[in-house]
Structure formats: structure tokens, C-alpha cells
Amino acid sequence: MQVFEIALLPGDGVGPEVIREARKVLLAVGKRYSRRFAFTEGLIGGAAIDAAGTPLPEDTLEICRKSGAVLLGAVGGAKWDGLPGDERPEAGLLGIRKALQVFANLRPVRVFPALVGASTLKRHVVEGVDLVVVRELTGGVYFGQPRGRFARDGGIKALDTMVYTRFEVERVARVAFGLASRRRRRVTSVDKANVLESSRLWREVVTEVGNEYPDVELNHMYVDNCAMQLIRDPRQFDVVLTENMFGDILSDEAAMLAGSLGMLPSASLGHGRTALCEPVHGSAPDIAGKNIANPLATVLSAAMLLRYSLGLDEESRAVEEAVMRVLEKGYRTADIFMEGTTLVGTAEMGDLLVEEILRGA
Ligand code: IPM
Numbered sequence: 001m002q003v004f005e006i007a008l009l010p011g012d013g014v015g016p017e018v019i020r021e022a023r024k025v026l027l028a029v030g031k032r033y034s035r036r037f038a039f040t041e042g043l044i045g046g047a048a049i050d051a052a053g054t055p056l057p058e059d060t061l062e063i064c065r066k067s068g069a070v071l072l073g074a075v076g077g078a079k080w081d082g083l084p085g086d087e088r089p090e091a092g093l094l095g096i097r098k099a100l101q102v103f104a105n106l107r108p109v110r111v112f113p114a115l116v117g118a119s120t121l122k123r124h125v126v127e128g129v130d131l132v133v134v135r136e137l138t139g140g141v142y143f144g145q146p147r148g149r150f151a152r153d154g155g156i157k158a159l160d161t162m163v164y165t166r167f168e169v170e171r172v173a174r175v176a177f178g179l180a181s182r183r184r185r186r187v188t189s190v191d192k193a194n195v196l197e198s199s200r201l202w203r204e205v206v207t208e209v210g211n212e213y214p215d216v217e218l219n220h221m222y223v224d225n226c227a228m229q230l231i232r233d234p235r236q237f238d239v240v241l242t243e244n245m246f247g248d249i250l251s252d253e254a255a256m257l258a259g260s261l262g263m264l265p266s267a268s269l270g271h272g273r274t275a276l277c278e279p280v281h282g283s284a285p286d287i288a289g290k291n292i293a294n295p296l297a298t299v300l301s302a303a304m305l306l307r308y309s310l311g312l313d314e315e316s317r318a319v320e321e322a323v324m325r326v327l328e329k330g331y332r333t334a335d336i337f338m339e340g341t342t343l344v345g346t347a348e349m350g351d352l353l354v355e356e357i358l359r360g361a
């Protein structure tokens with residue numbers, strides 16, 4: 001039987017707890033569909049700093065490169081906040097994205113019918129929202145050189161550089177248009193072309209790539225306007241294509257349409273098959289180890305891993321359907337809890353999903 005290799009990188013904070021549940025769910029999928037998954041764990045972030053002295057050990061990269069797919073929890077925590085930038089847990093995350101060259105980060109925002117009431121926004125605004133943020137992930141101001149701190153005129157200056165090449169914009173734009181052509185055929189490219197040079201190039205290149213996809217409607221939007229439109233009328237969006245930092249900010253905002261950051265999965269794709277799948281949320285140290293974190297973002301990330309890395313579409317849908325059914329039955333973790341629903345912990349939520357998946361066996 002074919003063995004599907006999956007690298008698990010739990011990381012810090014709630015990372016290990018939510019990865020544990022996703023692993024349980026994947027094993028249930030294996031049982032139901034007679035698939036063999038083999039897991040290898042690797043260190044990343046603060047956990048790796050403590051155990052190996054670096055946020056991204058060579059071993060971890062090796063494990064990821066050998067596996068067909070990578071599922072990551074979260075990194076970071078107060079314990080490591082005093083470290084210099086390139087030694088922080090976050091450097092491990094940025095490093096692995098860069099090393100695996102996963103330049104297109106897909107962050108789907110779907111409002112599950114059962115959770116319409118969980119959003120801070122009005123029901124009629126969020127009902128039926130189904131959009132994907134395609135965030136450029138390996139370029140822009142996150143990686144641009146020069147950067148650093150410099151002494152200047154007896155004072156100090158700090159510098160970051162927002163830089164894009166034509167090549168970088170083109171390849172992520174193709175991912176967005178490809179995706180849109182399989183959805184509602186609408187790309188909104190988000191930039192700040194009224195101010196930034198890098199955004200003017202972005203807009204130019206996206207327009208060119210758009211010409212190759214005549215059946216996909218392209219419109220451009222300034223990032224400040226997009227931030228407003230996302231809460232004014234989110235249903236206007238299908239695929240939102242944007243650069244690294246704008247995507248970071250807008251995807252947190254968009255998460256609240258779905259009720260909680262704890263619901264948002266992501267998959268980062270490169271040219272190879274190896275996707276890096278991770279929840280959009282962070283390590284949430286304040287709730288770590290208490291069995292109250294919402295594992296659904298990670299479970300849904302595992303579903304994306306099944307689809308994008310392993311090509312297991314039916315299995316991926318089974319996970320998404322299990323999530324939907326468990327929500328419809330009224331089970332909620334604390335972040336999405338509402339009057340009249342049943343509060344469950346991290347592990348119980350995982351067990352309920354396993355039960356749903358095996359029910360179809
Ligand atoms: C995200 C996170 C990361 C990012 C941090 C943890 C470095 O906010 O994945 O959205 O900014 O990319």
C-alpha cells in the first residue's frame with residue numbers, strides 16, 4: 001500500500017495540542033479510506049531553540065523535504081521575545097517558507113452556516129461568505145534587503161525594504177487566476193499603487209497575467225479600501241490576491257468574518273507538491289496547555305494538505321464535512337461558543353471529528 005509521508009511540526013503554545021487533534025483526524029481518514037499515513041515530527045520555533053539552539057534546525061528541513069506534505073502548528077511565545085530578530089521563533093517560520101519556496105499562501109475564509117451567529121458582524125453581512133486570500137509569502141517587506149538598524153547622525157535608524165520582482169508577482173498571480181477559474185472567476189488584486197513603487201509593478205504584472213485568463217474578471221483595489229470593503233460587503237470577494245504584509249493583515253481581518261481566528265486554515269504552495277499547511281492563528285500562549293484551543297483551523301489545514309499535497313480530494317472533503325456536521329450538532333470550543341450550544345475542549349472536538357469520519361466507514 002502506498003505510504004503518504006507527512007511531516008508534523010507542532011512548534012509552541014497551542015501548536016502541539018492542535019496538531020495532536022489533526023493527527024487523530026488524519027488517522028481516522030486513513031482508517032476509513034484505507035490509506036497509510038506515516039508521520040515524522042520535527043522541531044521548529046521556540047521548541048527548537050530550546051532543544052537545538054536554533055528556530056529551524058537542518059534536521060527539520062530534511063524531514064520536510066523528504067515528506068510529501070508538512071503540517072505546522074504555531075510558533076512563538078513570551079519566553080523568546082527578547083531574542084534578536086533572526087533568532088526568534090518567527091525566524092523559523094519565515095525560514096521554512098523560504099526554504100520550501102512556498103510562495104503562494106492560500107487562506108480560505110468560509111462562513112459555516114452553523115457559525116453565522118459567531119461573527120461580531122451582522123448575520124446578513126457574513127452569511128454565505130466564501131473567499132480565498134492568496135497571499136504572496138516569500139517576498140516583499142518580510143524578506144527585502146537592505147534591512148536592519150543603523151547609527152545615523154548620532155541617532156539611530158531602522159530600515160525594511162518592500163521589494164518585488166516581476167517574476168515573483170507573476171508566479172503568485174498565476175496561482176490566484178488558476179484558483180479563480182475553478183471558483184467564481186473573480187480576482188481582486190490588492191495593492192497601494194497610489195503610493196508605492198512595488199505596488200505599481202504589482203498592478204502592471206497582475207494586469208498582464210490577467211490578460212491570459214479572459215474568463216476571469218480582474219479588478220484592482222487599494223489596500224485601505226479593501227480593509228473597509230471586507231467588513232462592509234465581504235460577499236463581493238472571490239479570490240483576493242495580495243503581497244506578503246497586506247495579506248498578513250487582511251487575512252486576520254477576514255478571519256473574523258468566519259467567527260474566529262480558530263477557524264482559519266491555510267496552505268502554502270510552491271512549484272513542487274510539498275505544501276506547508278498551517279492554521280492562520282498563532283501560538284496563543286495564554287490558552288496553551290489548557291485543552292481549550294480550537295483545533296478546527298489545524299484540522300481544516302490538514303484537509304487542505306490532503307487536497308493540495310497528497311491529491312486526496314475525497315478524503316479532504318470528508319474532513320471538511322465532518323467539521324460541518326460537528327458544528328451543526330452544536331459542539332463548540334470556547335472561542336466560538338454561543339448560548340444554547342455545547343462547550344467542548346480541544347481533545348473532545350478531535351474525538352467528535354474522528355467519530356463523524358468513522359461513521360462513514
Ligand atoms: C501569519 C503570522 C506570521 C506572519 C508571523 C507569526 C511571523 O502572523 O502566518 O500570518 O506574519 O506571516
Ligand code: MG
Binds near residue numbers: 249252
Ligand atoms: Mg498573521
